[in-house]
Amino acid sequence: MPVYNPPLRDMQFLMHEVFSVTDEFKAIPKYEDVDAETINAVLEEAGKFAVEVALPLNVSGDTEGCTLDIKTHEVTPPKGFKQAYAQFVEGGWAALSCDPAYGGQGLPFVVNQCLYEMLNSANQAWTMYPGLSHGAYESLYAHGTDAQKKLYLPKLTSGEWTGTMCLTESHCGTDLGMLRTRAEPQADGSYKLTGNKIFISAGEHDLAANIVHLVLARLPDAPKGSKGISLFVVPKFNVSEDGAMGSRNGIYCGGLEHKMGIHGNATCQMVLDEAVGSMVGAPNKGLAAMFVMMNAARLGVGNQSLGLTEVAFQNALAYAKDRTQMRSLTGTKAKDKPADPIIVHADVRKMLLTAKAYAEGGRAMSIYCTLLLDRELYHPDEKTRKDAGEIVALLTPIVKAFLTDNGHISTNACLQVFGGHGYIKEWGMEQFARDNRINMIYEGTNTIQSLDLLGRKILGNNGATLKKFGKLIAALIAEEGVNEKMAEFINPLAILAEQMSKFTTEIGFKGMQNPDEVGSAAVDYLRVAGHLMFAYFWARMAQVALREIANGNTDPFYTAKLQTGRFYFAKLFPETAMLMRTARSGSSALMDTEAALA
């Protein structure tokens, strides 16, 4: 059974020592009273909840899965999930970063992100029940009418009701323009929705009294394709204007998907049979409204893999210290034991450090990005908001794809540390790898993320946003470029930053001649961009660690941070050399292959 120790020290290091979040918050009226003590106390309690309530249900939830009563269409999640959710609601965790106007606690998103990292480490499948509500909340918060807000936001805030995103249909996932669910306007201003959705996470369950479905559908007169999609809010139980729950609405679970992982979450086929809904946002502008929740969801998915990377690392580390097998190549280390603990072996250390470096780099990126989200939404200065929003938009596909691919690499490396035991369910390691596998797919596959990054966010504005991020890198290089101790962290960053600029221009030019050049390079490009940012965050973390050590701080945390940073630059960062080479090899090796793919 896996163990988990919330990485509070690393979260505090990033928030307070690297990114100075409370300085940031002082400039944001909404957050000006949020101090370090509050944040730390909240996260300590959050960690306890993750360990004590969510973690014990992870393996059992995977083994048990969800069950559907096909007569009543009711879904029962694994044992304990309902009780854990009740404790979550009771503890006020659902409300953490919601608006006080609707009963929320008004804490910054960055704190909520840390809460969710820990919940994901403990139990990704369970965490998706409350997690999905945030997308519905954000979407209604940004695009809902006053009446919709009044009706739904307090209940989503408290967690009494949960939310879903009903987008995918069996014939369309990426290409939502093809969706067929119809919404017929009614005389009273409502709509009746009919159609079939698949892959609806937390689509049906007994954790909450009501489920607020955000559904994409077409109006009768809608234009074809993605310009004819509207967004609707469709509750499981109809709600009267005074908030009272009424009759069962015509939206129900027609089947549960049998999946590789996240067995504890109910992934539902949803049938809409004249389900009553109201429109969110403007007619035929549903995709824009949906993207509010989609962008939040993408950051959330990256955070899922961050959580799995961390917990997989912790368990593999514990196992590697405990399991004895063979002797060190440099001679016996544990003379009192029949063999050395396997952590003495170089490649075991490499697998462990891969997960550790990806977890800590990912946490830096996740916290940084969410902090910018707080700035984007609530900073008083418009230009600051706009600048922050641009970087968030740039980072979102990277957080989603880079962190989930790294989660795949890391959970599999940590599974491998266990040898044959890693393949056995009871140890829990193979579950981390299976649960993580969906993260590379849902909320836009990682290929889609790479096209969003390279096509829209980078080439779409001629690299302007990338240049903004480049300025942060340049400032760090200017600040630390003469510091000899920082050379091992700054030099590779500086080299890649320069290469990246040329690399981007190159692809841009080639892409103008032949758009398939962009499609061919995009996945490689995203990983290079991810490493550029990780290198930047690792340099900033090393900067703080070196400063503390120079000031006489003997906390081994800082030495550990430097060692992990050195590992990152020695063993993971060099992937960029390969990626730029394969990207530059162009599209013909992929596209001129009619015979090979016949």
Next chain:
Amino acid sequence: MPVYNPPLRDMQFLMHEVFSVTDEFKAIPKYEDVDAETINAVLEEAGKFAVEVALPLNVSGDTEGCTLDIKTHEVTPPKGFKQAYAQFVEGGWAALSCDPAYGGQGLPFVVNQCLYEMLNSANQAWTMYPGLSHGAYESLYAHGTDAQKKLYLPKLTSGEWTGTMCLTESHCGTDLGMLRTRAEPQADGSYKLTGNKIFISAGEHDLAANIVHLVLARLPDAPKGSKGISLFVVPKFNVSEDGAMGSRNGIYCGGLEHKMGIHGNATCQMVLDEAVGSMVGAPNKGLAAMFVMMNAARLGVGNQSLGLTEVAFQNALAYAKDRTQMRSLTGTKAKDKPADPIIVHADVRKMLLTAKAYAEGGRAMSIYCTLLLDRELYHPDEKTRKDAGEIVALLTPIVKAFLTDNGHISTNACLQVFGGHGYIKEWGMEQFARDNRINMIYEGTNTIQSLDLLGRKILGNNGATLKKFGKLIAALIAEEGVNEKMAEFINPLAILAEQMSKFTTEIGFKGMQNPDEVGSAAVDYLRVAGHLMFAYFWARMAQVALREIANGNTDPFYTAKLQTGRFYFAKLFPETAMLMRTARSGSSALMDTEAALA
């Protein structure tokens, strides 16, 4: 439900056009009558068996799994497995490459390897039941007494009985020197074995009348460690000298492992309670005898991933042609459809071609290696046998680790092609990824393979064997280096061959100073060696394809081969640049990390 089309054309291409196996066989008396027609006819029938009998049980076997009756200790595999095995035995497939002296058909190993590739594509879990028997057969064939051979080999040959390898115990897998199972000598020359084994594939089932366990154990006076291990043959039912089956022996299944994949195979905890066995080979020389079956098993494991890579590719290709989603970046391709088939997208093609290039390169390596095994065992000339044996020893860890890692990459890429549907069990794609995951672990983890390659097979003889393989590469370069059309295949091979020689020397020198340098570089080194060999095989395949095209052959197979080869060199081979860089970054980034891994 997955489909499968046996890759007979590619097997024939490799055997007859690239490696000219029948010329090879003419020099081996045992095989001199084996002609191309026979091989092709046998493999065509083998393909039918795989598709018609083994494939339909793959998804159901995964869903159903095995059940243990804890009272009788009997294990029931999934429905249909027993009947399929009976058909396998009836068809004579178990006997294919066994010695006619024991009722075998005496066909070359290379033919058997192709049979098993197809069986693994169709159903890895089922294939392990007959597959494990080969290790037991080889081990008894090489080290058994005449009486043991007479008793067991005819039954293993016919397939009436199956075999197992009982090595691992809960506290030792890699480090077999620590094993504890005891073997007490009896007055009649037999032994009574007592102990516990885990992870025993096909350890108990009802497919065969008897199960022949090859068990590692210690004699009472055995030296400590790996020099005190002996090998025993322990049948499920005792067998009298006349071959009649007698009483139930004290070896039984105490529990089934719950695993990530290969659910259809019974992975057993085996309890030995004074089980009667006889010794195979000399006392305390059990590891040497065991390595006969282990080496065969390692080639078999590489072959498992080859099979999964191929079948994953075929299904992803079919899906990519069928599934419509979005338009091509270069404009609409399928005007009659609401969207283009996803095969128009560059990254989808990259995922497909990755699996295809790894499957075809892997098949070349697997067939080449098994052909050398035939040469090693049966060529009349001693020096030829010895040379072949050295190359087989060099290739074995590469076949095991490189092909299984490539299987991981490929099955996951093919799963990704399906988007969300890849995560759903019914499509079968996630099963390929789960089934493949064990191949990187069992029969020696891939880290162990890399240490075997670099430490023993390369540095252990100062690179002499690598130089022998290098001569084959040099000969090809000399032959084709002036052929302009071959430049794109020959040049990267020539460059890497030169780098490899320097790279090896470098690690050798560093390793003499500090053995951890070998441990740190080994995994990267193995993948570079794998690519060197794949580059060689791809160049040889391209050579044949170019020759055929030059001769006016219009079979699109040859164009496909060239396109896939170009893809390999453009998109997969560049990994070597990264691997040499990370290997060269040395051991300190891994070993000087006490604080980071505290």
